[in-house]
Amino acid sequence: MATASWNGVTIAESGEYEVVEGNVYFPRSALREQYFAPSATTTVCGWKGTASYFDVVVDGQTNQGAAWYYADPKPAAANIRGHVAFWRGVTVTR
Numbered sequence: 001m002a003t004a005s006w007n008g009v010t011i012a013e014s015g016e017y018e019v020v021e022g023n024v025y026f027p028r029s030a031l032r033e034q035y036f037a038p039s040a041t042t043t044v045c046g047w048k049g050t051a052s053y054f055d056v057v058v059d060g061q062t063n064q065g066a067a068w069y070y071a072d073p074k075p076a077a078a079n080i081r082g083h084v085a086f087w088r089g090v091t092v093t094r
Helices: 077-079
Strands: 002-006 011-012 018-020 023-027 035-045 049-058 060-071 083-084 092-093
Touching: 002 023, 011 023, 011 049, 035 060, 035 077, 077 083
Parallel strands: none
Antiparallel strands: 002 011, 002 092, 018 023, 023 083, 035 049, 049 060, 060 083
């Protein structure tokens, strides 16, 4: 079981996940949606494609761009389509 938490609150949890470059990618269905807000931020990875971001919001505090996903990953990263990973102080355990 993998979990992601921030500010003492579990924001994602799943027994199924993908690990890419040391990052745990949770299925989108594992997210507790009430803690996520869309972000306009995007970045580009040469082999995965364009990443989009979510802000994580817990108890009125916002962690900007703390979650990312590849809506349309390149073929080499097809296994993370529909998955979300975390950084910026989000604790992930598995």
